[in-house]
Amino acid sequence: MILRPRQSLFVERSLSALDTHGNTLGVAPTGTGKTIILSAVAGQMIGDSRAKACVLAHRDELTDQNRDKFSRVNPGMTTSVIDAGTKNWSGQVTFAMVPTLSRPANLDAMPAVDLLVIDEAHHAVAESYRRIIDRVLHLNPMARIFGVTATPNRGDRKGLREVFTNVADQIRMGELIASGHLVRPRTFVIDVGVREDLGKVRKTAADFDMGQVDAIMNKAPVTDQVIAHWREKAGDRQTVAFCSTVSHAENVADAFNANGIPAAVVHGDLDDATRRATLAAYDAGAIQVVVNVAVLTEGWDHPPTSCVILLRPSSFKSTMIQMIGRGLRTVNPEEYPGIVKTDCIVLDFGTSTLIHGSLEQDVDLDGKQANGDAPTKECPECGAVVPAAVTECPLCGHIWEGSASDPAEPLSQFIMAEIDLLKRSSFEWVDLFGDDAALVANGFHAWAGVFFLNGRWYGIGGQPKKSAHLLAMGERSICLAAADDWLNTHESDESAHKSRGWLRQPPTDKQLAFLPPSYRTDYGLTRYHASALLSFRFNQSAIRGLVMGADPHALREAA
CATH class of the missing domain: 3.40.50.300 (P-loop containing nucleotide triphosphate hydrolases)
Structure with a gap:
């Protein structure tokens, strides 16, 4: 590995x-x-x-x-x-x-x-x-x-x-979004006429006073507007909502159900069997919206979740990140057939993103490969040695002056540049036909590719004499990340090809015998490029079957 x-x-x-x-x-x-x-x-x-x-x-x-x-x-x-x-x-x-x-x-x-x-x-x-x-x-x-x-x-x-x-x-987190290992959030900060009141809620030792939040948010007119905005912006997405109290969660779930949207509640007072059954129904798609109170912030993931509703504020950025993080996982299309996930809609009715700004600051997304020890500084509050780019001490919570987020900058505003996985990968990725629509990398024990068809990317991985697997579909970065991880899982450092000299040697006679005649006069063709072409040629039917099977619309258009 x-x-x-x-x-x-x-x-x-x-x-x-x-x-x-x-x-x-x-x-x-x-x-x-x-x-x-x-x-x-x-x-x-x-x-x-x-x-x-x-x-x-x-x-x-x-x-x-x-x-x-x-x-x-x-x-x-x-x-x-x-x-x-x-x-x-x-x-x-x-x-x-x-x-x-x-x-x-x-x-x-x-x-x-x-x-x-x-x-x-x-x-x-x-x-x-x-x-x-x-x-x-x-x-x-x-x-x-x-x-x-x-x-x-x-x-x-x-x-x-x-x-x-x-x-x-x-x-x-921004680095993982840019590298394709998480989807990016698309955040809407929505005022339903209660923002001023939420701004006056007092803080307790643990968080904001959720009793006061309940008194503001747990009202039918507010919940009706929440559902209206959800219908407009989230459509048919599976959704997790975070509420202030059990009463608030139950009323929100009742309102979704009354509007024909299957919803259920989980909270800390439920017995384990009921909680497991509810989350299993959500996982199976029988429930579209799961509403919770401080239960699903940690240790729970359902990758198809692509909408997060914040119906409570959070005084801690870590809690906000935990809540939004429930919707940022990428989807394995073999585990969840037919689901394409490219982003996560965040509907913030509780002002958390206004309080904390973007998910993070000082993120290095230029794709440069760092080496050695991270530059450090010492926290003036607790004396901890922490990375120099940190703006909030992970050990005691100290905020460095001048590092707080602009409160007017919601999550949707932080700018990211895609990290080029083709450069950072341990493997050489070959642009098979020179049009950036089919890229393949080979190992000794596995191969992987990303392919573009009808406006969508597909990541596929395989091994000799075994069935190929659909790893991801949607955005290019997500498919590249999944394909690269497939190779990382099945290969070792000894088989990583990027630095191997033989990559640039001429193809063998055996390789040329399996390629179309035109390649025999291509004197720029390398042994590794030939091996990538052969992986594609030998698996072309399986690749086509996986792509078409995952996208019936593409199959109809291609027919």
């Missing part, structure tokens, strides 16, 4: 920070592949030594996911599990459930480890996590502590400084 260039840089900076400080935090939003990153860091630190690592997660599904991806990144390393059913420390790397490991008897049985990795590291200051961290450092004062999170700023304002003294790297 090959890491994306930006993932490799993140790993490099994290290892350097761990060596310098003994601990570090990495900030990696949805779409980064943070499980791949933490696996690479752990694998490189442990290597072939007798050292041991422990990876913490707070949910069963995260433990299973982390262990599976770790084995893909580090296929030769042994793993074991600590959870409710198993207590096994035999692996080089042990994946542990925090609620299980934090119990006194299990901590007593814990061996010394050399590296503790904390997934969702914004939980690291919670009591259960601190018991584990303290035990690790008691057994081995030289143990390294590595945390990864998408949202370092906690709602209770408790900083992470007591666990982490520095931030190794921070990948920005």
